[in-house]
Amino acid sequence: MYDILFQHLEEKIKLTPEEKELIKTFFTPAKLKKRHILLLEGQVCKYMTFVSKGLLKAYNIDDKGNEHISQFTPEGWWTSDMNSFFSGEISFYSIDAMENSEVLLITNEDFESLTVQVPVMDRYFRLLFQNSLIKKERRLISSYTDSAEKRYKYILENNPDLIKRVPQNLLASYLGFSAETFSRLKKNITLGNK
Structure with a gap:
């Protein structure tokens, strides 16, 4: 430990x-x-x-x-x-x-x-x-100034393990938007990477 x-x-x-x-x-x-x-x-x-x-x-x-x-x-x-x-x-x-x-x-x-x-x-x-x-100050500013897509991409790039371990609705709550928005962003970004 x-x-x-x-x-x-x-x-x-x-x-x-x-x-x-x-x-x-x-x-x-x-x-x-x-x-x-x-x-x-x-x-x-x-x-x-x-x-x-x-x-x-x-x-x-x-x-x-x-x-x-x-x-x-x-x-x-x-x-x-x-x-x-x-x-x-x-x-x-x-x-x-x-x-x-x-x-x-x-x-x-x-x-x-x-x-x-x-x-x-x-x-x-x-x-x-x-x-x-x-980090808390940056997150607070990001919640006011960054688009939902930018906040999602930040998690994807900096904490990809969380995407695999945490249910979508909880990640959406953490990022400050709805589960529906999270699902749409995930789909659009996945399709964009193909």
Whole structure:
């Protein structure tokens, strides 16, 4: 479970064998069955979660019962309600497993201790949070300025694995358009590539 974490960490920082052993002590490994709810809207987010295997989704449900997906989290990615995790306020969305998954969980208290005891992890998380903020800003701007086709093509080019693993209606929700639009775009782009 930790191999993928260390592979991911070492893309940004260098770790000694001793630091790796210490890092392991701050995480709790967990196996989640498909549809297991890791965080429920209205609860306080207790963990920042690294996905070693599987796929999670973060979403909220509106007053009409429609699911709005804000993030898919495949292997090698992190998920959490960062506001809730760091502030202790209630979460505005839920996180659950779309597939049987293996994750590494870290509490806020352990997160703080980890960054003090392994200082290079503070740099890692700063880089992670910067990149996450940039991606969220780009996604927000894209949702206002890019056509549905351009948003679909972006996923197709940058996250083709999601197209295979995630049902069309959920991808459509994530991209901010209807399942019908998604189906039409998929058909038109597939026909255009023949």
